[in-house]
Structure formats: C-alpha cells, structure tokens
Amino acid sequence: GDSVTQMEGPVTLSEEAFLTINCTYTATGYPSLFWYVQYPGEGLQLLLKATKADDKGSNKGFEATYRKETTSFHLEKGSVQVSDSAVYFCALRVSGGSYIPTFGRGTSLIVHP
Amino acid sequence: NAGVTQTPKFRVLKTGQSMTLLCAQDMNHEYMYWYRQDPGMGLRLIHYSVGEGTTAKGEVPDGYNVSRLKKQNFLLGLESAAPSQTSVYFCASRKLDGGPEQYFGPGTRLTVT
Numbered sequence: 147g148d149s150v151t152q153m154e155g156p157v158t159l160s161e162e163a164f165l166t167i168n169c170t171y172t173a174t175g176y177p178s179l180f181w182y183v184q185y186p187g188e189g190l191q192l193l194l195k196a197t198k199a200d201d202k203g204s205n206k207g208f209e210a211t212y213r214k215e216t217t218s219f220h221l222e223k224g225s226v227q228v229s230d231s232a233v234y235f236c237a238l239r240v241s242g243g244s245y246i247p248t249f250g251r252g253t254s255l256i257v258h259p
Numbered sequence: 260n261a262g263v264t265q266t267p268k269f270r271v272l273k274t275g276q277s278m279t280l281l282c283a284q285d286m287n288h289e290y291m292y293w294y295r296q297d298p299g300m301g302l303r304l305i306h307y308s309v310g311e312g313t314t315a316k317g318e319v320p321d322g323y324n325v326s327r328l329k330k331q332n333f334l335l336g337l338e339s340a341a342p343s344q345t346s347v348y349f350c351a352s353r354k355l356d357g358g359p360e361q362y363f364g365p366g367t368r369l370t371v372t
Binding site: 178180182187188189190191192195197235239241245246247249250251252 | 263290292299300301302304307309315317349351358359360361362363364365366
C-alpha cells in the first residue's frame with residue numbers, strides 16, 4: 147500500500163537557521179505530494195504541493211521538490227522564524243480514483259528567538 | 260466563504276454518553292472526511308463520504324457512526340463514548356474535479372472521563 151515516512155521530531159532550531167524536514171514515500175501509482183502545516187490549536191492547512199516529478203512547490207519561503215528517483219519530497223526553508231513553529235505533515239494521494247490521502251505522522255518544529 | 264466549520268469546538272463527556280459532531284462546508288465539495296489526531300499517531304481516518312447519501316469506513320471506524328444526508332454536512336456520532344475516544348477530531352473536504360488537496364476544519368477537542 148501507500149505510505150509516507152517523515153523524520154521524527156521535535157526539530158528545534160534558532161531563528162534564521164536553515165530547515166530541512168525529510169519525507170519519503172512509497173506509492174502504488176503516480177502520486178501528488180503535499181506538505182500541510184498545523185499551527186497550535188488549529189486545523190491543517192495546505193502549505194505547498196507538487197503534482198508531477200521534478201515540480202517544485204513553494205509558499206511562504208518554504209520549498210519542496212518532487213523527486214521520483216529517490217521517492218522524496220523534503221521540505222526546506224532558508225531562514226526560519228519563530229512564527230514557523232508548528233507541526234508539518236507530508237502527504238500523498240495517488241491519482242486515478244483514490245479518495246483517501248496518506249499522511250505521515252507529522253514533525254514538530256520549534257523555533258527559538 | 261467560511262470554508263470548513265466544526266461544531267462544537269470543545270466537549271467533555273462522561274463514559275457512556277452520546278454526542279454528535281457536526282462538520283459543514285460551503286465549498287460544494289463532494290468528498291468529506293473525519294479524522295482523529297492523537298499524540299504520536301498522526302491523523303487517522305475514521306470514516307469518509309464520496310457524496311450525499313454515501314459513507315465508508317476508514318482506518319479506525321469502531322465506536323463511531325456517520326451520516327451525510329446533505330452534501331454540505333457530515334455528522335460524526337459517538338453512541339456510547341469511551342475514554343479511548345478522547346482525541347481531537349478534524350473534518351476535511353475535497354472537490355471531485357478540483358485540486359487533489361484537502362481543506363480542514365479547526366477541530367473539536369473531545370474529552371471522555
């Protein structure tokens with residue numbers, strides 16, 4: 147079946163540090179890939195997505211590139227802020243009729259001033 | 260647009276009591292989902308619906324029932340609450356012919372004592 151593996155957290159960084167959160171996947175078909183962010187006390191919201199190989203999704207300074215050869219979709223940001231403290235979820239959905247996306251377990255990011 | 264809304268935001272139940280969680284979306288989405296989120300477990304799918312009048316079981320359906328009588332509403336029922344159902348519950352929706360991403364509600368925090 148489909149699965150998503152994320153690095154375990156929490157990830158603790160100082161403000162302005164470089165962020166990488168690793169995400170790898172296995173999929174039975176051709177997936178679309180997503181990163182969702184969950185701020186404290188809120189629901190998940192889409193951060194970025196990529197729907198085909200070599201696409202780069204980007205939003206709010208975050209980026210992730212769909213790497214089919216390594217089945218990865220790592221999240222990066224060049225300079226994190228305290229306001230980026232949240233839980234980040236990697237997810238996939240296989241096209242062609244699948245109703246149910248597959249989520250990773252989430253990675254907590256804590257950014258200190 | 261309000262997007263996806265959930266009622267109530269918080270609730271405390273005693274073991275054996277029943278309740279219904281309401282999810283409403285005003286985006287005319289065909290697909291709706293109920294998840295629970297527990298520490299270290301990520302998101303787990305309880306039930307989902309691919310259209311008005313249809314429902315299906317997800318990963319953890321036991322102890323829950325759902326109904327989708329109207330396209331915009333998806334109800335999650337607990338007939339006899341148990342402490343193991345203490346969790347944060349999220350509703351999500353997705354459009355059939357839109358992008359592959361889901362839209363999430365703000366969550367309901369349920370405590371069963």
